[in-house]
Amino acid sequence: MWLTSSSIGRKVIMAVTGAALILFLTFHVLMNSVAILWPAAYNSVCAFLGANWYALIACAGLAVLFIAHILYAFVLTMQNRKARGNDSYAVTATPKSVEWSSKNMLVLGIVVVAFLAVHFIQFWYKMQFQEIIGNHYYETAQGVLVPATAGSAFLHIAFESIWTPVVYIIGFAALWLHMNHGFWSMFQSAGWNNTIWLPRLKKIACGWTSVVVGLFVIQAVWFTYEAKTGSYLNDPKLNEQITNIYIENLQKEGQEIQKIKDPVQREAAIAKLQVEERKVLRSIKAIAPVKFAEMGIPEEYLQEPVVEEAPAAPVAPEQPDTTVVNQEPANN
Secondary structure (H helix, E strand, O other): OHHHHOHHHHHHHHHHHHHHHHHHHHHHHHHHHHHHHOHHHHHHHHHHOOOOHHHHHHHHHHHHHHHHHHHHHHHHHHHHHHHHHHHHHOOOOOOOOOOHHHHOHHHHHHHHHHHHHHHHHHHHOOOHHHHHOOOOEEEOOOOOEEEOOOHHHHHHHHHOOOHHHHHHHHHHHHHHHHHHHHHHHHHHHOOOOOOOHHHHHHHHHHHHHHHHHHHHHHHHHHHHHHHHHOHHHHOHHHHHHHHHHHHHHHHHHHHHHHOOOOHHHHHHHHHHHHHHHHHHHHHHHHHOHHHHHHHOOOHHHHOOOOOOOOOOOOOOOOOOOOOOOOOOOOOO
């Protein structure tokens, strides 16, 4: 097939997949802007883009494009090195027309992939993946149940650490270099490499990339400030919204329990739900403290219920051996 067997075809695949990823990044930065302007609306967007079929299809398609982009990047890099052969070591000076990012696209791509891995662990794994496997919550190391659709809560958890903005800004710097070169390079691969359009495309690429990545950096700084000042935890509207998510999940579980016909299994499920209810209340206290204070729940109710062990059955005392042993009469 021409697209996969020829060098030009592979470059076309790189261009198309790169264009799709640029559009996704543009959408992503706009979605993040919602979290700055309307945090409660951001949570609603997270719920809309959860484990619904359309979101899963889009996520799978994006993953295919991303993997194809990475694989063909490696293939093209290896082909270029093989084509140069020993001449690749004979270069003593780099022409001024050759950008540093152009020579190091693979390295920049690896840095971007490492950054995305951190981002996926902090958000996608704790949100959409939890919904995919049937969990309503992600449980933190402290035992707090965070609703999988509560994006603002995960922003607080991620950016509460000072290392998060540092890692993100390093990743954004690599993304800017990689995206800036890749933007105009994909048009060059399509044949727009004349002396009139190429300089224009480079300026458009620089402007577009600078706006998108610049917004990402501003958002990272903003999220860090909000997390450090506890804004996401003390916002009354967010508190109300997140508490309602907890209540809805508990109600759904209660409805499922009512469908259980076996009385023993139903009682076991009710006992499990009661334990989860206390855990949920402790979680509300942790990430929605304003609403928890309004609820007026006593602290002792948050403790784990003490399960009393049934007293052991009394041990019957040993009875003396009353067995009669037949003895032969002694001989006189």
